[in-house]
Amino acid sequence: MHISRRQFLGAAGAAAAPLLLAGCGFTTSNSAPAANSNTLTFTTWGTDSELAGFRSVIAGFEKANAGSTVALNAVPYAQMFTNIDAQLQAGNPPDIFRVPYYTFGRYAGSGQLLDLSPHVDKSFGDRFTPAAWAAVQNTAKPFGVPHHTDTSAILYNKAAFQAAGITSVPTTLDQAWTWDQFQQVLQTLRKTMPATKYPFAYNWQGNGVTRWLSWLFEADGRFLSPDLITPAIDSAAGRSAVDFTKGFFPQRLVPPNSAVKSSTLAADLWYSQTTAMVSSGAFAIPDATKTLTFDWGATFSPRRSRAASDFGGNALVATAKTKQPALAAAFLDYLTQQEQMNTFCAGASLLPTRRDLVAGGIKFAVRPELSPVFIGQASTVQAADSGQVASPSMSKIITVLKDQLEQAFIGGQSTDKTVAGISAGIAAATAPAR
Amino acid sequence: MTTRREIGGVSADVSLAAWSDAAGPPPARPPADPRRKRAGFAGESATAYAFLAPNMLLLLVFVLLPLGWALVVSLQQTNGFGAGTFVGLANYGHLFGDPLFWRSTLNTVLFTIIVTPLSMALGLGVAVLLNSVLPARGLFRSILITPMAISGVATALLGLLLFDENNGVLDKLLMAVGLPAVSWQSGTTAAFASVVLVTLWWRVGFNMLIYLAGMQSIGPELYEAARLDGAGAWQRIRYVTVPLVGPSSFFLLILNVIYSFQVFDIIFVMTGGGPQNATSVLVTYAYDQGFVTRDQGYAAAIGMVLLVLMLIFTAVQWRVSRNRDLVE
Numbered sequence: 001m002h003i004s005r006r007q008f009l010g011a012a013g014a015a016a017a018p019l020l021l022a023g024c025g026f027t028t029s030n031s032a033p034a035a036n037s038n039t040l041t042f043t044t045w046g047t048d049s050e051l052a053g054f055r056s057v058i059a060g061f062e063k064a065n066a067g068s069t070v071a072l073n074a075v076p077y078a079q080m081f082t083n084i085d086a087q088l089q090a091g092n093p094p095d096i097f098r099v100p101y102y103t104f105g106r107y108a109g110s111g112q113l114l115d116l117s118p119h120v121d122k123s124f125g126d127r128f129t130p131a132a133w134a135a136v137q138n139t140a141k142p143f144g145v146p147h148h149t150d151t152s153a154i155l156y157n158k159a160a161f162q163a164a165g166i167t168s169v170p171t172t173l174d175q176a177w178t179w180d181q182f183q184q185v186l187q188t189l190r191k192t193m194p195a196t197k198y199p200f201a202y203n204w205q206g207n208g209v210t211r212w213l214s215w216l217f218e219a220d221g222r223f224l225s226p227d228l229i230t231p232a233i234d235s236a237a238g239r240s241a242v243d244f245t246k247g248f249f250p251q252r253l254v255p256p257n258s259a260v261k262s263s264t265l266a267a268d269l270w271y272s273q274t275t276a277m278v279s280s281g282a283f284a285i286p287d288a289t290k291t292l293t294f295d296w297g298a299t300f301s302p303r304r305s306r307a308a309s310d311f312g313g314n315a316l317v318a319t320a321k322t323k324q325p326a327l328a329a330a331f332l333d334y335l336t337q338q339e340q341m342n343t344f345c346a347g348a349s350l351l352p353t354r355r356d357l358v359a360g361g362i363k364f365a366v367r368p369e370l371s372p373v374f375i376g377q378a379s380t381v382q383a384a385d386s387g388q389v390a391s392p393s394m395s396k397i398i399t400v401l402k403d404q405l406e407q408a409f410i411g412g413q414s415t416d417k418t419v420a421g422i423s424a425g426i427a428a429a430t431a432p433a434r
Numbered sequence: 435m436t437t438r439r440e441i442g443g444v445s446a447d448v449s450l451a452a453w454s455d456a457a458g459p460p461p462a463r464p465p466a467d468p469r470r471k472r473a474g475f476a477g478e479s480a481t482a483y484a485f486l487a488p489n490m491l492l493l494l495v496f497v498l499l500p501l502g503w504a505l506v507v508s509l510q511q512t513n514g515f516g517a518g519t520f521v522g523l524a525n526y527g528h529l530f531g532d533p534l535f536w537r538s539t540l541n542t543v544l545f546t547i548i549v550t551p552l553s554m555a556l557g558l559g560v561a562v563l564l565n566s567v568l569p570a571r572g573l574f575r576s577i578l579i580t581p582m583a584i585s586g587v588a589t590a591l592l593g594l595l596l597f598d599e600n601n602g603v604l605d606k607l608l609m610a611v612g613l614p615a616v617s618w619q620s621g622t623t624a625a626f627a628s629v630v631l632v633t634l635w636w637r638v639g640f641n642m643l644i645y646l647a648g649m650q651s652i653g654p655e656l657y658e659a660a661r662l663d664g665a666g667a668w669q670r671i672r673y674v675t676v677p678l679v680g681p682s683s684f685f686l687l688i689l690n691v692i693y694s695f696q697v698f699d700i701i702f703v704m705t706g707g708g709p710q711n712a713t714s715v716l717v718t719y720a721y722d723q724g725f726v727t728r729d730q731g732y733a734a735a736i737g738m739v740l741l742v743l744m745l746i747f748t749a750v751q752w753r754v755s756r757n758r759d760l761v762e
Contacts, residue, residue, distance in 0.1 A: 082725065085514055106728060110515040196600070196615075206706070207726070256620035257599050261708030264598065264619060274600045395513075399727045403534070403711075410620055411710045 109392025557641020
């Protein structure tokens with residue numbers, strides 16, 4: 001068959017048109033919601049287990065609310081917030097999206113989220129733990145629901161512990177190692193490990209630098225005063241947290257390439273058996289169970305003046321421009337009901353934020369015997385701690401923490417200078433204008 | 435019989451037979467109608483503009499408008515939401531007192547100064563080799579060009595496998611031969627070296643390709659003449675090849691400098707700007723400010739500084755380059 005130049009160009013143009021349109025933001029995807037007034041758009045990232053949980057909950061919601069649909073848009077985490085920001089800036093955001101607590105404040109503080117107070121009754125917040133409920137507040141109003149949390153405990157390599165003669169690890173929260181005891185464990189491991197191996201890796205890389213704050217909270221310190229503006233880290237607690245953690249590096253208790261700006265993740269160091277222990281969230285349990293060939297267990301993070309932990313995990317929020325605020329609020333309500341939250345958290349190895357589920361316990365679908373460690377660890381999060389992390393200035397504070405802790409850990413910067421630097425950086429970050 | 439006549443102001447010998455009286459003088463060409471000429475010119479211009487319009491429109495929409503908008507954003511304090519607050523030149527003023535900006539600028543310039551000449555010199559060297567009668571040169575050319583087909587992120591991930599200081603191939607090799615391991619990820623100088631090495635691996639093939647194309651347009655008789663004049667191999671490269679690939683060098687210099695100033699993906703993936711900001715460059719710093727700190731006005735100001743630096747460099751290079759248009 002003869003194809004003329006004109007026919008060829010025409011066919012090529014027709015074939016390329018969908019790609020060009022997609023590149024311009026148009027899409028012919030079947031997943032696009034129809035123009036249905038009862039359709040909510042919901043954008044999230046997630047592991048396979050998490051997405052399966054969301055799909056299951058959506059199916060239940062649609063069944064319970066005949067005529068309503070929820071269009072799930074699952075995107076990679078790396079693209080999630082550049083997409084969301086672009087959509088918010090263009091005035092065309094999804095109705096619902098998922099957001100980490102440390103990023104929540106930025107959206108709530110800039111008027112991008114739906115105030116849920118008119119759509120939920122006054123007792124709605126009582127279903128959540130105080131720490132979880134505090135993490136979705138802005139100007140004393142709820143702008144989201146705390147869907148789940150995830151906090152860090154310690155995963156350890158049992159063979160490495162046995163080789164070092166460490167035969168027992170804490171099995172209850174009140175037995176958790178103190179900082180001094182933890183230091184002894186680290187030193188014991190160091191003595192028995194080759195120079196290329198290390199006792200521990202902490203998961204403070206990248207935006208995970210907020211997890212360093214657990215050490216500050218364990219020392220009973222704060223980084224923001226209750227007004228969430230004035231820096232409060234210049235304290236004995238602040239200095240002890242910096243001092244203790246920066247000491248890991250010169251003593252070779254952690255790998256030198258595990259500082260806060262490292263591109264090597266702590267979990268990978270533990271997976272490759274470069275370290276004997278790692279600080280990790282429960283979300284790693286399914287993958288670790290599937291891929292690791294060595295025997296491993298979990299125990300609690302160390303404590304000092306008190307036990308503490310990072311308030312990881314994610315909230316679900318509705319956008320201020322949603323055309324269906326009542327339906328969006330109903331969906332958020334449904335997602336956080338007992339059965340739905342239990343199913344989601346157990347399937348994805350995440351921790352619930354409901355009081356009743358925290359009190360009654362939850363069993364992960366994978367390695368259920370580890371559930372009490374992570375639930376116990378999560379119970380140490382205080383509302384005052386999570387409230388600070390939900391500050392609208394947290395994005396800027398994260399940068400300050402990264403720069404200063406990097407200098408302290410591998411740049412030899414003194415503790416006093418580091419604390420002063422963090423304090424000055426927080427003051428600049430919370431200042432109203434440049 | 436011929437006679438000399440003036441034709442069109444040019445004296446020429448023409449056959450008289452060609453000018454028979456019967457035929458008469460050749461018909462004069464009627465003078466062009468100036469109105470028609472103008473109409474034709476306008477028509478041609480309209481057609482040209484019509485052909486140019488799609489490109490101009492794309493340039494306007496995707497280059498000039500964002501550029502203008504970035505300038506506007508750089509004069510604001512904004513996190514991307516709402517109208518932002520106009521702060522004049524405050525973002526630019528803030529740059530002067532920001533040590534991380536200066537560190538990133540210094541790193542960018544250092545990276546450019548190291549990578550540009552090295553990638554060009556290595557590219558030229560390899561091109562000279564592969565332009566000779568080297569066995570299997572087609573295969574070698576293909577192998578060297580392969581990195582061009584790999585994305586920067588994938589290249590950086592490969593770099594991570596090589597330079598990982600716990601389990602990387604390079605340190606294992608060094609230790610296997612009794613040498614000490616290098617702190618590719620936690621040592622500031624070593625980390626900088628690692629991104630330079632990966633960038634060179636990525637870029638030398640491209641430089642080689644352009645030089646090879648340039649060299650293949652040089653006639654072999656020039657090398658033959660140089661050889662007869664007693665020029666050795668190095669002198670032939672120095673005095674024949676290098677001057678005659680001037681346009682390629684000019685093109686590569688501009689591109690390499692622009693690529694180096696814009697380096698992002700390799701550094702973002704391999705080092706994230708660390709350790710201790712040793713590999714932070716202007717684009718990674720702008721990214722951090724725009725998408726981590728969410729100070730988009732400040733990030734835009736960094737972007738404008740980067741643009742101005744590149745424009746200045748290109749203008750200077752354009753002015754001083756003597757052999758950019760040199761052809762054989």
